[in-house]
Amino acid sequence: MALPDGAQTITITDSRTHPDGGPMRGRIVLRPAPALVTNTAAGHIAQGEAEARWVDGVLSLTVLAADAEGYDPTGYTHTVMEYPDDAAGRVYPVLLTTDLGPTVDLAALAPVEPYSGDYVLVPGPTGPTGPQGPAGTAEAEQYTDDAIATSEATAASLYLPNALVTWDSYMAGATPLSPRYFAHRGRGMVSPEHTLIGYRAAAAQGFAPEVSVVCDAQGEAWCLHDATLDRTTNRTGALNTYTTEEIAQQVRTDARTLLGRGWEEQPLVPLRQVLDEFLGRIPILLEAKTNDSVVPVQQLLDRFYPHAYRSVVWKCHVGTLSLPWAKNRPNPFPTWVYLDPETSDAAMDAKDQWVDAWGVATTFTDPQISRIIDRGKPVYAWPVYRRSQRDRLTGLGVVGIMSSDPHYVSRTTPMRTTDRWALGVKESGGLPPVDYDDTYALQFGEGADEGWVSLPVLPNQSYGLGAYSPIAGSAAGYRIGFDMKYKQLPDSGIHGGYFFGKESDDVYRFTNPNASGGYHVVMRASGDMELYRHTAGVTSGTRISSVIDTDTPVADTAMSFEIDVTPTTVELRRTDGTGWTTGPIADTTYRGGYHGLSNGSISDLDTRPWWRNLTTTGL
Template sequence: MALPDDLPTVTLTGTYTHPDGSPMKGSVSVTPTPGKVVAADSGLTIQGRAKQKIGNDGRVTLTVLATDAPGINPANFTYAVKIAFPDAPGDEFTIELPAAAPNVQLPAITPASPSDGDYVVITGPEGPEGPAGPAGADGEPGPAGADGSNADAEQYTDDALATEITRANAAYDPAGSATAARTAAINTAAGDATTKANNAQAAAISTAAADATAKANAAQAAAISAASSDATTKAGNAQAAAVSAAATSAASLYLPNAIQTVDAYLAGATPSSPRFFGHRGGGMVRPEHTLVGYRACAAMGFALEVSVNVDASGELWCLHDLTLDRTTYQTGALNTYTTEEVGQAVLTNGRTLLGPGWTDQRMVPLRQVLDEFLGRIPILLEPKGNDAVVPTQTLLDTYYPHAPRSVVWKAHIGTLSLPWAKSRGYRTWVYLDSNTTDAAMDAKDSLVDYWGVSTTFTDLRITQVKDRGKPVFAWPVYRRSQVARLTGLGVVGMMSSDPRYVSTNLPQRTFSRWGLAVKESGGTPTLDYDTAYALVFGEGADAGWVSINALPNQSYGLGTYSPIQGSAAGYRIAFDMKYKVLPGATVHGGYYFGKASDDPYRFTTANATGGYHLVMRASGDMQLYRHTSGVTTGTQIGSTIATTAPVADTAMSFQIDVTPTTVEARRTDGTGWTTGPIADTTYRGGYHGLSNGSITDLATRPYWRNLIITQL
């Protein structure tokens, strides 16, 4: 199979012969030195060796991937080339094959072995050119002539001197009286010339030899140094490339692609289409920061908010507080417990907030959460204690290099960890407090992707933060009325302790199962995460009954059954109520309904939205009240109905009928106890709930069971 057309290649060619020209046999192989090369865009992995035999004509051709091909990891890798012959030494060397040179001759890039020893060629002085004479006949080969330039020079000098002597004798000294003098002078000159020539030759040879030796030594040292440096550099590059390739390969094997990235989850988030995050794993309906909570949120498609702290052994655990006091049966700081102690002896106490039907849950290590959910759903991750920050960073750097795709680094505005997060490519969610100044926000603005505001902030402050131009997420959100307010202010993200409830506007059921003693989604106490305002599930003889163990004038919203979906004729609310201990005759408990919103409803309180209130007094009087928004007192509608006084720890049964034009309340454990249809159309909202009414002693609080919503 050929390489994809969009990847550049290089073709290697070469011809190999014996000294007599006959073709050689052998092979050429090319192997990527990282061991594995990955082309991410093509989904191609290249590894092993490419091998080609030398043909019968001594030629070989081999085409391979260019080492600087785009999209290749590691980038700019190298090849190990091996040329092997059965009857001659081969060659092994490492090369780069860039795409800029698509055709490469192997002999041109194969290192050649240097010859042994040094040599120097010295050439003597050249004599004058004589006149050309006629060509003579070829004679018998003579004895070997002089092989040095000095002998030629001496012969030439002797011949010239003899000619000069003959000419001088004939022209100037026929008597021959000067012959001896001239002969002596010439001999002296010739001897001196010979000596100087010999000395010059010896000096030239010595100088040339010394220079050649020095240059050879210098060249050898430079070559060795360059080769060593080059080898070190290439080895370092190869090691770095191998480590990078191994990390990339490991990450790809662990999680080839994030199923849900942060950017994909938040794409298109607007106030009309906000995104929801399971605050503490949905801690108002499941034990907070536990696997059961995280799994439920992920199964519904909500992002997770995960807080972590570190134990005495350095293990990171999912926990909001620095201590175990609030959420477990143990006490004291987490960082005083070992990993073994936390794993074996610490259980969460979600039963106190969420009902005795819950099974105690074990705490969960951060690594278990990351292994199960990373890449499957976005995670907002926050180290809560200062001592947990570095261990969290180290864990992510070492074992989860792909985490920035699906993890948001969550931190308070005062944190020092934001530069680390941004340098790794994490998105950041930075939450504010009531004392955060604009100057503090300006200083951190370049490190922030999303701002966080509390639901306790004023509308003005939330608007100011939104107007800075970055997405804003709010926390903690557990009511639909909070979502309506926040989206109206431009908030696009909801950190919710009950995301299933607040992300819809539909009821989840029409009848209670309080006998299971498990808190329902949509249950809205006055305060979230506070056991003092939680719904109390009866046990033993009171199994199936619920109550509100808080004062004064507390209520509990039943968003699970809201908004009520009536027929064209209206709807009916039916339930049982009792007092285990009877209060004073005029004291009452009851039920509220007709509200347009799930904001808190409290008797004798100026509520945000209005509605109706059924009261049952300990004297037996049953009444209906209408409460106007912003007004503390209610207005009775219809007549007071005198029924039989309640009996301690004995059930009473009630029905409330709401039609498009009337409201009617009945006590049905007797006969004739009804207000009759009262013409009142003031409130037709679908939100309702339980009310402690006017009780002042928790021992006398009302209990409810068997809630059923039906259409008329």
């Protein structure tokens, strides 16, 4: 539906390239500050976001002008959210009024602050006429000192700007069809969790970071999920037994077993640094994780960050005693209160007056989530790292997605077509069966195995390749190419392989009743090659090809494969020899674009398959 005739609009244009001249790809989203813009006379309401994509590096987007005649309110700002596919994004406000003309280039729009800041004037006594002397300077300094001593909050407001992006503006227009995304643990499944590099990436992509904090022995708040250092750092023991100096100099976050050998250790981040860098630029969902951290964090916010309530969300468990602090104040904080599966209605009723939004885990059942949504307040879910989880949750009515991989989860298109596994860094969209568990993480080869990857976990495990999904292909279909090897050969009947054709990115497991169906490749250590169809909800697969007799694999030697999927057929080929093909098989059961690596029937980790040289192309 178009805008009404005569509605005053502005067309935003943009043209940009990479440094080598290659065209930019990605999208730009414009979000007006008010939730609704209304023209009563025309019977028209404008709501939500507008979006456009760069095509060959060029973009154009027409929106209602912020001062369009007949519309209310007027003079508001738009938030511009830039999401390039392979470059850093930006989030900033602009004022799109008709005086800019019918068309304006985005490069000409300097960021505009929705507010200019609150300032407190500190007047001194009128001095004598004439040049200002040393005594006058001393008097002015004394008055400033007195003001600071009288009210630290007032003094702080001399320097702190109002929030440029408030929580209300960030959440405006959030619906199950247009949910808002938050970076769980600062993108903890693609960046070392609760590190500055993760928070910065989340903010650059336009996602509000979740920040968990624990206090050290001196009461300094550090960004950390656990009370101890054991799981995520190079040290052990409770954080509150370490001094500020010891943490700053010796404690480092080590995520290499979870996210790949290519990651360097990262320093722990003080909460003050996060607030100084991000407050007002992107909302922050803040949680004090231990009892001894709650009061120090509250005192820090009250004393040094008087504007924090505009963009900091107080996140806590339903059993916390901190909610009255967040809400019973002249400027209350927005709150998000997360629940346990067994949390009763009575327990929720007792806290309801202090709750702005409820939190549910992905492990909650559909009836549990629906019961909470029926209470009428917004519901946010965590920790989401699959699009299938997102679809289930938003289908139930969830409007906020706390994602450990928000860049992948918020998209519907693939991010690349050729692997870069030689870098040893986990990709956005890497889908192990279990998140935040080193056991299921993709292992990147080193030395002679650089560029190869494997799944060092049993039994029947797989790894989804969301970065390459759903495969775009063409009208003629798509092709998947990859190499596979066994460093040590398993028994002749044992196999590894590949799964493909799934409509969803839910977990695939060989010999399991999976949620969605697809196909899987079987490459046995005997040299037998087969193609199977795996029906949703059924334990075993059905062989749809004949048994193709290929050469017996050689230990630590690559075999090459191609899978072709057309509208009417599927075909599997081993291409490091000649004539090794299933031929086109007339099976049209599954045509989804989700795919990944499968350990198949491997029962000994030493004989697990390894893969490299993944490519996806259109036919």
